[in-house]
Amino acid sequence: MPTGPADPKTLVAALRASQTIDLAEFLKACAAGIGELMSADGVHAYLRAAGDADLQLRSSWPERRKGSQRPPGHMDCGLIALAGREGGVADARRLRPGGTPWPGGEGRGVVVLPIGGGEGEEAPGVFLAVTGAGRSFFAAAEVAAAGGFLRLVRPAFTNVRLVGELRETAVRDDIAGCYNRRHFETFMGEEIARARRFHSHVSILFLDMDNLKSVNTAFGHAMGSRSLQEAAARIAGGIRKIDKLFRFGGDEFCIVLPETDTGGAFEVAERTRQALAGSPFLLAEVGGVPLSASLGLATFPEHGSAGEELVQAADRAMQNVKKTGKNAIGIAEPLRPSPVRRRSAGKSGKETA
Numbered sequence: 001m002p003t004g005p006a007d008p009k010t011l012v013a014a015l016r017a018s019q020t021i022d023l024a025e026f027l028k029a030c031a032a033g034i035g036e037l038m039s040a041d042g043v044h045a046y047l048r049a050a051g052d053a054d055l056q057l058r059s060s061w062p063e064r065r066k067g068s069q070r071p072p073g074h075m076d077c078g079l080i081a082l083a084g085r086e087g088g089v090a091d092a093r094r095l096r097p098g099g100t101p102w103p104g105g106e107g108r109g110v111v112v113l114p115i116g117g118g119e120g121e122e123a124p125g126v127f128l129a130v131t132g133a134g135r136s137f138f139a140a141a142e143v144a145a146a147g148g149f150l151r152l153v154r155p156a157f158t159n160v161r162l163v164g165e166l167r168e169t170a171v172r173d174d175i176a177g178c179y180n181r182r183h184f185e186t187f188m189g190e191e192i193a194r195a196r197r198f199h200s201h202v203s204i205l206f207l208d209m210d211n212l213k214s215v216n217t218a219f220g221h222a223m224g225s226r227s228l229q230e231a232a233a234r235i236a237g238g239i240r241k242i243d244k245l246f247r248f249g250g251d252e253f254c255i256v257l258p259e260t261d262t263g264g265a266f267e268v269a270e271r272t273r274q275a276l277a278g279s280p281f282l283l284a285e286v287g288g289v290p291l292s293a294s295l296g297l298a299t300f301p302e303h304g305s306a307g308e309e310l311v312q313a314a315d316r317a318m319q320n321v322k323k324t325g326k327n328a329i330g331i332a333e334p335l336r337p338s339p340v341r342r343r344s345a346g347k348s349g350k351e352t353a
Contacts, residue, residue, distance in 0.1 A: 014152035031061035038142040041132035047125035109137040116157040176232040178245040188307030203265035206314035209251035210326040292327035303332040
């Protein structure tokens with residue numbers, strides 16, 4: 001087994017990881033390097049996003065194998081302290097937020113290693129390496145090899161993170177503060193690819209603000225922009241950390257819901273509808289303006305196989321319900337006929353066939 005950064009295998013793995021400035025590719029290459037050096041069954045990268053307390057899953061190695069379990073979308077941020085500078089042994093029974101267990105790790109050795117983190121600086125995330133079934137620990141030489149590899153790629157991670165921060169600024173909407181449409185294609189493509197790999201779902205909600213143009217007419221475009229900011233804040237307050245909100249332009253938003261089927265997405269849609277219609281907008285600015293939204297829902301793979309296809313399906317569902325009234329939810333037509341062809345929610349929020 002390799003014992004330090006001078007080992008040729010470690011150097012090759014570090015060079016491979018250092019040749020990209022894309023965060024996703026960097027994490028993928030690092031996870032692969034750690035997996036090979038430690039002879040791990042799987043390696044998963046978790047990062048803390050801005051404003052989040054928990055760690056979010058960002059990459060996994062290797063690709064899903066038949067019978068393997070998908071790692072949790074979130075891990076407890078306490079793993080950062082456990083990893084320290086050199087790595088630490090974790091208990092699979094206390095990995096997830098709130099100390100809940102990860103069944104996929106029980107009976108296996110689990111080691112956490114820091115992602116980045118210079119001298120005196122807390123690491124922004126961890127790599128979680130897992131042994132194969134029937135193997136309850138990693139050898140010290142394996143952990144040392146992975147540690148040497150991560151020391152070599154630490155400067156590269158600093159550069160990758162700086163580039164990522166610049167890209168994050170570029171994909172934010174100037175008015176609403178959420179993600180912009182330019183970022184939707186990339187994110188949606190990644191989520192659909194992940195859903196295919198793990199045989200799961202991803203849903204989208206296409207949302208059109210009702211009567212927002214009346215705010216522009218009565219109070220000016222500055223108040224219209226303020227309404228968009230308030231709408232984005234209300235929507236973001238009712239979705240999970242792994243969900244993403246995008247402004248498509250004008251008064252349209254799109255919410256992407258990973259690992260969410262149609263039933264779960266409908267619950268989010270109804271919660272969003274109520275959050276927007278439940279109280280007036282612009283209370284401090286103009287004394288209050290009632291606004292609402294109409295939503296369309298589409299799910300991969302039932303309603304489409306690509307991001308643009310899902311958007312079109314959700315948009316059609318939204319337009320259909322707006323023909324009979326606003327402040328409503330429509331569900332896209334399935335690609336294949338089914339007994340229930342369409343459901344929507346009216347102002348009461350109740351489904352109708």
